[in-house]
Amino acid sequence: MTRPSTETRSKLVETARDLFHRQGYTPTGIAQILKESGVNSGSLYYYFPTKEDLLVAVLEWYRDHIGDNLIDLHCGRIEDPVEKVFGLLDGYRQLLMMFEFELGCPIGALALELANSHPAARSLILVNFEQWVDTVEQFFRAVEDRLPEGTDCRALAVHVLTTMEGSMMLARTYRSTTYFDQSVTHLRNYVDSLIAQGSTWSAPKQPAGIPESLDN
Amino acid sequence: MTRPSTETRSKLVETARDLFHRQGYTPTGIAQILKESGVNSGSLYYYFPTKEDLLVAVLEWYRDHIGDNLIDLHCGRIEDPVEKVFGLLDGYRQLLMMFEFELGCPIGALALELANSHPAARSLILVNFEQWVDTVEQFFRAVEDRLPEGTDCRALAVHVLTTMEGSMMLARTYRSTTYFDQSVTHLRNYVDSLIAQGSTWSAPKQPAGIPESLDN
Numbered sequence: 433m434t435r436p437s438t439e440t441r442s443k444l445v446e447t448a449r450d451l452f453h454r455q456g457y458t459p460t461g462i463a464q465i466l467k468e469s470g471v472n473s474g475s476l477y478y479y480f481p482t483k484e485d486l487l488v489a490v491l492e493w494y495r496d497h498i499g500d501n502l503i504d505l506h507c508g509r510i511e512d513p514v515e516k517v518f519g520l521l522d523g524y525r526q527l528l529m530m531f532e533f534e535l536g537c538p539i540g541a542l543a544l545e546l547a548n549s550h551p552a553a554r555s556l557i558l559v560n561f562e563q564w565v566d567t568v569e570q571f572f573r574a575v576e577d578r579l580p581e582g583t584d585c586r587a588l589a590v591h592v593l594t595t596m597e598g599s600m601m602l603a604r605t606y607r608s609t610t611y612f613d614q615s616v617t618h619l620r621n622y623v624d625s626l627i628a629q630g631s632t633w634s635a636p637k638q639p640a641g642i643p644e645s646l647d648n
Numbered sequence: 649m650t651r652p653s654t655e656t657r658s659k660l661v662e663t664a665r666d667l668f669h670r671q672g673y674t675p676t677g678i679a680q681i682l683k684e685s686g687v688n689s690g691s692l693y694y695y696f697p698t699k700e701d702l703l704v705a706v707l708e709w710y711r712d713h714i715g716d717n718l719i720d721l722h723c724g725r726i727e728d729p730v731e732k733v734f735g736l737l738d739g740y741r742q743l744l745m746m747f748e749f750e751l752g753c754p755i756g757a758l759a760l761e762l763a764n765s766h767p768a769a770r771s772l773i774l775v776n777f778e779q780w781v782d783t784v785e786q787f788f789r790a791v792e793d794r795l796p797e798g799t800d801c802r803a804l805a806v807h808v809l810t811t812m813e814g815s816m817m818l819a820r821t822y823r824s825t826t827y828f829d830q831s832v833t834h835l836r837n838y839v840d841s842l843i844a845q846g847s848t849w850s851a852p853k854q855p856a857g858i859p860e861s862l863d864n
Contacts, residue, residue: 454764455764456674456761458672458674458675459674534763536763541760541761543817543820543821544752544757544760544761544817545672545757545760547749547750547820548670548671549675554821557821558821558822561818561821586830587830587831587833587834588834590818590834591830591831591834591835593814593818593831594811594813594814594817595807595811595814596814597810597813597817597818598809598810598811598812598813598814598815598817599810599814601759602777602813604760604763604764605759605763605773605777606774611810614802614803614806615806615807615809615810615811617803618803618804618806618807618838621838622834622837625838629841
């Protein structure tokens with residue numbers, strides 16, 4: 433057979449990505465992917481001999497598009513790095529609202545669905561989480577001088593990620609942003625308190641010995 | 649047929665609960681539930697005409713056992729209410745370690761798997777989350793006088809839940825407690841800072857008018 437076009441490959445990845453996002457990996461059948469993409473099975477099997485190969489391609493797509501698909505879109509126009517962090521979270525909130533809570537974080541959902549059963553997918557999910565944490569860590573590093581001395585910016589970025597994932601989970605279950613907003617508000621309160629703490633001016637410590645000499 | 653014993657019913661619920669926990673709802677087949685429970689199909693269909701009926705029974709089991717299965721076990725011997733909150737989170741950490749990251753929060757995993765497709769399950773998942781939040785809210789209410797005035801104890805409990813769920817997700821993906829610990833440490837730092845803030849003694853405000861009369 434002739435080699436199917438790369439557009440055909442892209443069409444398959446895009447269709448599978450959207451179906452996995454909407455209904456999960458396991459419930460999505462090859463027949464549905466063929467039907468919704470309009471691609472024939474020969475072309476599918478040329479690029480993706482198994483459904484897991486398609487899953488890997490979807491996770492690679494997310495890995496390669498975190499910049500334009502997520503960060504640029506939600507943080508691009510924001511100047512302040514801390515506001516970028518919360519702009520990113522607001523992007524997820526918009527996703528919830530736009531699709532009436534049918535869609536959450538695609539990576540988080542696949543993480544729980546496939547953690548035990550698909551090692552190749554698990555390591556690519558991990559790469560996606562790492563990129564997300566890297567990005568948020570950079571935002572915090574840009575304001576490191578406003579945070580308390582010794583703040584672990586990477587651990588703080590991890591805390592933002594866990595708050596986002598847990599908040600998305602509750603929003604999808606409750607079909608409401610109430611708990612999402614409450615949790616993000618507490619996170620915001622925490623980050624604000626770190627900044628307030630970091631910005632408290634303290635008088636430079638006296639070099640040791642001076643009080644003694646004053647006593648003399 | 650004669651009515652199968654209630655022990656048979658319990659055996660089915662227990663087997664389904666453990667299989668759903670380990671591998672998810674969709675990948676678990678009726679045949680595997682029958683095989684692992686040792687129950688015959690007639691007895692299964694007597695109690696549970698569909699797999700979704702069994703899912704509902706599993707979620708009811710979690711709802712009815714949050715006390716003994718979770719709270720008493722991990723918080724029962726702890727006196728301080730704030731330590732109870734973190735004792736509960738430590739219980740989840742123990743679960744991760746004990747089963748080498750194969751098992752996470754059973755409710756959270758089902759929440760993401762079934763949010764769109766199973767409305768009956770979704771409302772029971774919601775009830776389970778509500779009970780969890782109720783419990784943690786009570787712990788915070790017990791120390792309300794140590795928190796800043798006007799702290800929303802329920803929203804704070806929600807924030808603990810989102811941190812737990814997100815942290816479990818990362819721990820299972822990374823097969824490591826590193827990110828779990830980092831996120832919970834930031835949560836702990838936040839709760840500690842609220843308590844420190846709530847405990848700051850402020851001089852009672854002067855009744856209005858006194859400074860003026862002093863000026864006279």
